[in-house]
Amino acid sequence: MSAEQTNPKPKLKLAVYWGSACGGCCVSVLDTHEKLLDIVAAADPVFWPIALDIKYKDVEAMPDQSIDLTLFNGAVRNSENKHIAELLRKKTKILVAYGSCAYMGGIPGLANFSGKSEVFERAYVETESTKNPERIFPVTEYPVKEGTLKLPEFFNDVLPLNKVVDVDYYIPGCPPQSERLIEVFTAIVSGAQLPPPGSVVGANDKTNCDECKRTKSENKTIDRFYRPWEIQDDKETCFLEQGVICMGPATRGGCGVRCVEGNSPCRGCYGPPPGASDPGAKMMSAIGTMINADKPEEIDEIIETIVDPAGLFYRFSLPGSILGRKVQ
Amino acid sequence: MRTITIDPITRLEGHGKIDIFLNQDGEVENAYFQVPELRGFEKFCEGRPVEELPSIVTKICGVCPGCHHMASGKAVDAVFGVEPTATAKKIRELFYMAHFVHSHIAHFYALAAPDFVVGPTADPAERNILGVIAKVGLEIGTEVIKQRRIAQEIQALIGGHQTHVVMNIPGGVKKGITPEQRDDIVKKAEGFVEFSKFSIQLFKDVVLGNKDYVDLILNGPYSLVLHSMGLVDNNNLVNFYDGKVRVVDTKGNELYKYSAGEYIDYVEERVEPWSYLKFPYLKKIGWKGFIDGQDSSVYQATPLSRLNAADGMATPIAQKEYEFMYETLGGKPVHATLAMHWARLVELIYSAEHCLELAKDPDIIGKDLRTPLEKIVGEGVGVVEAQRGTLTHHYWTDDKGMVKKVNLIVGTTNNNAAICMSIKKAAQGLIKKGVEVNEGTLNMIEMAFRAYDPCFSCATHSLPGQMRMILNVRDEEGNILQSTKRE
């Protein structure tokens, strides 16, 4: 009998949790399809609200560091997200910020263009189908006849995971491509030497342009930018060369450039390439350089055609960017 | 008052918690379903170019992103005052049917099947997908994974990205389908039809063949008598992608039928201070409280509601199953909450058949993908049926197409009030003075909630499906009087 058969390797304890999330990252775990059976053979999910009936109380009762690997997806939007992030940090050996939201704030991070009161005002008062003349807002504690009902506190800022707890690794993507997850998981299970803590894993070291199949030339000067519907995409030439902004040059590779294969310009969900902590700043630098004009008025005219720089260059990374949020 | 808190709610998409308050006699005084999350899409979409919204709003939900992409695509078309080309419309709908196939398969096998195939009060260790497979065979489990994967592959092929799709552009779609791809999709869609027929047969054998289950569906403490909402085509048949919104009352008579742009005259939303999620209700009746019955303004938008609100299904096999379902359950409309699972299977067949129809349509390989854009109207509404309810996206833009305002009414949101009432009713029906609260009780409270199931039931694949739960009954001081655990 081999050593493995007499001493079977203990299964990894795996947790998957969502903060302010959409569920897509949990779906990406399932989209390993048949390989999920291999994952479950090597790991025991011990906390996964979408799938298992383990409650917060059960996690609190677990010994510290008893969970081997936690994939935390979703941003930190409210006090519950923060509390569970801290709880899971205590109970986990390797904590991974899984997906764009946990990594840099993701799409929910766009809320950092406003603050809590503006979001509440729009959601609960202004929306055209809402009838709320008494201006009732959700509150953290509300007494009803029978007792008190509690809700978590909605923070003013969306935060990436690393602003509330120490993060061991980042797996980027919206969601991370399932093949990348399998690679990372296999590496952990096999006991291979892991990269230094704080590394981005499950992605490669180049930008998306490296894997993109569209044709590129040396000529990258732009006379004006176009919104995707303003041109007839020839489906072959680099988007930037056609005047459509594509975040490929400032985005880490590893996703298989799927959006561009679908004839849609990259929007940067895999985050910045190595060496750049702020994806938007790098992109602005690159785009700025491409503008084909020297006179201030001509430059202004071209910049007019870039309609939403902040929302485009920081689509997935506003909370994790240098400024972090719009000034209030 | 003693409180039972379930936090978080599990085996669904999203965050939620339940507080059940018991009076001195140990009976349920009230139960509250709270949604503790909010992200603010209706605010942070402001200032974005409107053509970016279809790719932003997919992130509302990672399980039904295709639904948001479609509703958004339609709203954006309307902002530009155009309809998509015939080919583009069919490509969108083909994608959408594959999206429904994948989602309804996952839901039925992971969520419904354990409760019915294994049994609602069966041993929790078996009441999961593994127990289902044990009863029906490993072949089927593998087939479920495979069919779901195939549907995802079609979504990725047409939609660009398999989850957060990117295919829509104002006036059409960005990518066409080649004849080779079409041939491949036809074969796959034929497989969907076969598998969906098999699934509903499984349901009939295991559930309908069992008197206790039929009794549970018809007489369990879950039914709410509410109005039903769903999209219907020109013949009043169920359609997920397009049509008019039809609302029928508790007796099945048509109350309203309106086009997407008129939704604002028919649906209104209420805010409660104990939930971040709003409560839609029928505007013309006005808010009457958390009550059911003909006078209530609360409505449901679920697979069952869609079938109630329509006169039939647009494809032949689905139509037969539609008729059979209503015959078995005693006529239209049906209010038994658990019948949602059955309705979902009828929809699965329709999705598969319609997917095949569209794949065979000669227009599907057409090259005319985009209607030219000439103007910006500045306002648009897009309505589709999401798997879990009628979905509405409403956008306003300036004259450059930059978003000024967004209003959304999302599928599950429609059912917020109904879910609250379902939970309260189930709790009241199941927790009674003198009766010990046990594991079966816990599961059956979950079932009330689960029938609406927002999106997800991840136990599609073999996870240790033990539904562990701890139920603590506390007195006014918070001391635990009784603790029941299910491992």
Added chain:
Amino acid sequence: MDFRPKIVAFLCNWCAYTGADLAGTSRLHYAPNIRIIRIMCSGRIEPTFILKAFQQGADGVLVCGCHPGDCHYQEGNYKCLRRFKLLQKFTQQMGIEKDRLRLEWISASEGKQFAELVNDMTKTLLSMGPSKVKSSLEVEHLNV
């Protein structure tokens, strides 16, 4: 309140920095609120530098390079101008007032103009008050 604006300035080695030096050797008085960082060319300036300056508490950021046509490296200042204008559109979208981020061309002989520029910018910032970039961030207030 004793508000003393902090200006971070990026000056190119060949023109602007020399011009600032001239202001100094000419013993011109000007506001001490400026902290100068010398770079070889204004074309070296990346948005990252400017954003970091704001993030770390600068109330204003000043960029100076050679006049158009005079760049020591031919085109660096044109690149700077293009990037700067895009960055300005961005910072305004982020709620940073236009006058906090400024670009001026200063030649090696324009010591007097440099001094006036610094005084003018300091005066403007005094009337605007401190930058709220740092104080807007809630994470500063959450005890993490």
